[in-house]
Amino acid sequence: DQQVKQNSPSLSVQEGRISILNCDYTNSMFDYFLWYKKYPAEGPTFLISISSIKDKNEDGRFTVFLNKSAKHLSLHIVPSQPGDSAVYFCASRTGANNLFFGTGTRLTVIP
Amino acid sequence: GAGVSQSPSNKVTEKGKDVELRCDPISGHTALYWYRQRLGQGLEFLIYFQGNSAPDKSGLPSDRFSAERTGESVSTLTIQRTQQEDSAVYLCASSFQPDRLGTQYFGPGTRLLVL
Numbered sequence: 001d002q003q004v005k006q007n008s009p010s011l012s013v014q015e016g017r018i019s020i021l022n023c024d025y026t027n028s029m030f031d032y033f034l035w036y037k038k039y040p041a042e043g044p045t046f047l048i049s050i051s052s053i054k055d056k057n058e059d060g061r062f063t064v065f066l067n068k069s070a071k072h073l074s075l076h077i078v079p080s081q082p083g084d085s086a087v088y089f090c091a092s093r094t095g096a097n098n099l100f101f102g103t104g105t106r107l108t109v110i111p
Numbered sequence: 112g113a114g115v116s117q118s119p120s121n122k123v124t125e126k127g128k129d130v131e132l133r134c135d136p137i138s139g140h141t142a143l144y145w146y147r148q149r150l151g152q153g154l155e156f157l158i159y160f161q162g163n164s165a166p167d168k169s170g171l172p173s174d175r176f177s178a179e180r181t182g183e184s185v186s187t188l189t190i191q192r193t194q195q196e197d198s199a200v201y202l203c204a205s206s207f208q209p210d211r212l213g214t215q216y217f218g219p220g221t222r223l224l225v226l
Contacts, residue, residue, distance in 0.1 A: 002153070004153070041219065042219050042220075043217030043218050043219045044154070044202070044217045045217065046214045046215070089154065091154075098156040098159050098170065099144075099154075099156065099215065100156070101146075101153040101155075102153050103151070104153060
């Protein structure tokens with residue numbers, strides 16, 4: 001039972017353009033949402049997060065949007081850079097301690 | 112400072128053998144988590160340790176899987192009588208508790224291949 005879904009396994013974007021990565025969830029009890037970035041042969045690294053009481057959080061080139069009514073989360077990267085090429089995981093939690101992860105979206109930024 | 116470290120980085124074993132994976136969390140982090148990622152899938156929670164509390168084992172897929180943690184330091188994940196479906200990357204993460212940001216810091220993982 002996949003509570004967090006990333007339906008796009010891959011995304012290619014031209015350098016300088018916007019990358020939009022999407023995530024859907026089913027559990028309305030999730031209270032915190034996170035994005036992790038993963039390079040090959042490394043563990044995931046925390047990127048940005050948002051509490052369920054907010055609808056937007058911005059950190060430099062990265063912005064996360066939360067639409068609670070649609071149970072939808074998105075990560076915007078603008079402008080996209082070749083170094084952003086990685087697998088991005090969406091994760092959520094209910095206030096318990098373990099995270100529920102999506103299957104990831106592989107972003108390729110084309111120079 | 113040092114991040115989460117895991118060993119070995121790669122492990123190839125034969126079906127039926129036992130394996131032991133090690134995790135060294137970030138110093139001072141009281142919470143420790145094990146996840147696994149099978150090919151083409153997302154990260155799957157296995158077990159969670161918090162201080163001296165009883166671990167949350169709700170994610171362990173079978174009784175062949177067990178984990179221990181010494182105080183607030185090293186943890187070992189043991190898989191007995193390995194099966195081919197156990198092949199995955201096993202990831203360890205640690206965090207401060209309480210951590211209202213929910214941020215877990217991951218190690219590089221151990222790639223396990225069961226032949």
